Amino acid sequence: MAGRVRGGSAMMVASPLLDRGNMPIKERIVADLTAAMKAKDAPRLGVIRMLKSRIMEAEVEQRGRKGAGYVLEDEECLAAIAA
Numbered sequence: 001m002a003g004r005v006r007g008g009s010a011m012m013v014a015s016p017l018l019d020r021g022n023m024p025i026k027e028r029i030v031a032d033l034t035a036a037m038k039a040k041d042a043p044r045l046g047v048i049r050m051l052k053s054r055i056m057e058a059e060v061e062q063r064g065r066k067g068a069g070y071v072l073e074d075e076e077c078l079a080a081i082a083a
Contacts, residue, residue, distance in 0.1 A: 025077045
């Protein structure tokens with residue numbers, strides 16, 4: 001479902017599948033989570049929450065090894081999801 005974005009004097013319709021360029025996976029997941037909440041898409045919301053949870057678990061695990069400020073890279077996020 002497309003959201004509405006106010007741009008200038010006209011309303012534009014934003015596609016949820018916009019090309020996000022080099023946006024990190026974690027940021028994409030948060031954006032998709034927000035979109036699913038707004039769309040009240042419960043199945044999609046559940047899946048995105050599980051993805052975010054798995055990434056957060058992997059990040060906490062790595063912080064124990066690599067330090068408190070460690071943030072997973074995209075490749076590590078994908079590996080955590082695939083595991």
